[in-house]
Amino acid sequence: MCVLITGGGGYIGSHVVLALAETQKQIVIVDSLENSSSSVISRLRELVGDGVKIDFVRADICDGPALDRLFKEYDIKSVIHLAGYKSVAESVEDPVKYYRNNFSGTLSLLSAMRRASIFNLVFSSSATVYGDTAISPISEAAPLNPVNPYGRSKAFVEFMLQDVSVSDPRWAIGVLRYFNPVGAHFSGRIGEDPLGVPNNLVPFISRVAVGRLEELSIWGADYPTPDGTGVRDYVHVMDLAEGHLAALEYIYGRPGFHTWNLGAGIGYSVLEVIRAFEQASGCEIRYRVCARRPGDIAQSWADTTKANSELQWKARAGLYQMMKDTWNWQGRNPDGYEQSR
Secondary structure (H helix, E strand, C coil), X not given: CEEEEECCCCHHHHHHHHHHCCCCCEEEEEECCCCCCHHHHHHHHHHXXXXXXXXXXXXXXXXXXXXXXXXXXXXXXXXXXXXXXXXXXXXXXXXXXXXXXXXXXXXXXXXXXXXXXXXXEEEEEEHHHHCCCCCCCECCCCCCCCCCHHHHHHHHHHHHHHHHHHHXXXXXXXXXXXXXXXXXXXXXXXXXXXXXXXXXXXXXXXXXXXXXXXCEEEECCCXXXXXXXXXXXXXXXXXXXXXXXXXXXXXXXXXXXXXXEECCCCCEEHHHXXXXXXXXXXXXXXXXXXXXXXXXXXXXXXXXXXXXXXXXXXXXXXXXXXXXXXXXXXXXXXXXXXXXX
């Protein structure tokens, strides 16, 4: 069976490829490489060896004819869809870009899948669809109330997928709502390498550690949390990748629309993350405390009961391991994939 991974050159996608290579003999990646590097593909092939065939097609998922050609060339049975923009700040600055890629791109993909009679789909969503709920842990039953264009683009896709699954009983769709993916593959050959200044805490910390950024800004230290800093749910990217495999297996023979939270089910504060990174890396992380940012909440973490029960999935890596693997990647690749961009 051949599986298509859209966005397979990206941070999460590349780790999903490695997890999938444990069970599949042929994987097809489609990626525009707008936010990733061609060297990711060669590193993936190096890591999986000769036993697994990884084919790569450079294309935009909004390009329907390109998808049609791809589905005619390969005997694809299922799709894992990770090709999406993910910067909240950028989505506020350019919402049209986000709706075009995240929503219209998914619409284009669904249309091409239907033309090719492919009806198994795992979709990469986000905990941002829940918005600024103050109730933690957050379960899948919580109302969707996204507060920015990125979150709304993901929520709109979820609504579309739900409607599609109702319209045609052949569709089997699994939606994974990620919390905060961190870490890297143990090899240190692939990892998170965002363009420009990182929007997320852990890649920012790792760039401070290698000297690419001067210091970390902590946005608020007066929250009602044990140390005053914000608390979030962090999940190792390889645990997250295993969640995709579990979801893909679950939807076979189970038509309909299914949703799962993927997180550690526990919250860590900003200062806890910094201390764990310092312990794992031996580097001191310079930081300064700034005023709170509008819209930020004190704490947020996942209720993973549904994924534990239905997918038999549970995050295994603790905070120290997540930071150790992050440093293994960043320390070995201080400039990320820069030479290959």
